[in-house]
Amino acid sequence: MMTTTIRPDGAPGVEQLVLPGQTAAPAGPVDPAGMYLMHHAFRRDLALFTAATAATPAGDRACWKRLQRRWALFSGVLHKHHHGEDTGLWPLLLARTAGGEDAAVLHAMTAEHEHIDPLLQACGDGFSALAAGAAGAADTRAALAGHVTELRDRLQAHLAHEERDAMALVQTYLTQHDWERLDKEHFSPDYSPREVPAVLAWVVYGLPPHAVRKIPGGPVLHALGRLLVRRFARAERRTFRYVAPAAAA
Numbered sequence: 730m731m732t733t734t735i736r737p738d739g740a741p742g743v744e745q746l747v748l749p750g751q752t753a754a755p756a757g758p759v760d761p762a763g764m765y766l767m768h769h770a771f772r773r774d775l776a777l778f779t780a781a782t783a784a785t786p787a788g789d790r791a792c793w794k795r796l797q798r799r800w801a802l803f804s805g806v807l808h809k810h811h812h813g814e815d816t817g818l819w820p821l822l823l824a825r826t827a828g829g830e831d832a833a834v835l836h837a838m839t840a841e842h843e844h845i846d847p848l849l850q851a852c853g854d855g856f857s858a859l860a861a862g863a864a865g866a867a868d869t870r871a872a873l874a875g876h877v878t879e880l881r882d883r884l885q886a887h888l889a890h891e892e893r894d895a896m897a898l899v900q901t902y903l904t905q906h907d908w909e910r911l912d913k914e915h916f917s918p919d920y921s922p923r924e925v926p927a928v929l930a931w932v933v934y935g936l937p938p939h940a941v942r943k944i945p946g947g948p949v950l951h952a953l954g955r956l957l958v959r960r961f962a963r964a965e966r967r968t969f970r971y972v973a974p975a976a977a978a
């Protein structure tokens with residue numbers, strides 16, 4: 730769904746992308762579709778990994794190896810996303826605000842990222858141990874399920890806070906030109922050309938068809954994404970084979 734929004738000052742804003750699960754899409758002059766596309770994929774993965782850690786038998790090492798590789802994709806993209814925000818987006822916004830409540834929102838964004846990092850590490854360690862067939866697999870799986878659930882809850886709360894309050898600051902203080910410069914300088918450089926196909930398919934998977942056109946990069950990239958996602962979907966069915974289709978849809 731896309732919404733044409735009206736800015737708080739009454740001027741029409743650009744069309745804002747609103748995806749399933751998204752908490753807010755504040756009105757304004759910036760089109761932050763790339764941000765909302767990433768958040769959609771993070772939310773989808775949180776549901777998938779929560780269901781998979783609960784349902785995958787502790788002894789199915791082949792499946793845990795696939796889950797470990799898939800976790801590395803998710804956590805790698807999340808790390809880059811937060812890194813771009815911490816080194817580019819929040820500092821630029823902080824420089825434009827006059828302190829007060831606006832600055833408090835931005836400090837909260839950084840603090841929430843810091844609380845998420847150790848949980849990501851703990852989950853990664855759990856997937857590695859189960860993939861390696863370490864002793865005590867049942868206990869490891871139970872601990873991992875707890876960590877993944879905690880991560881899901883914290884990250885979902887963080888994404889909601891960011892969409893509601895930090896993206897409102899984006900629309901108040903930044904221009905579309907600022908946004909595109911941030912992407913060029915702080916987000917895109919984190920990805921090597923070799924990583925692009927997997928990340929593109931990861932973004933497209935489960936995305937409403939109209940939203941594929943909002944992926945930054947143009948029609949050739951969109952066509953490539955639609956092509957790559959078929960193979961990605963086949964791999965997903967193997968990786969999340971114990972997850973009920975509703976959670977994996």
Ligand SMILES: [Fe+2]
Nearest residue numbers: 764810814891
């Ligand atoms: Fe974000």
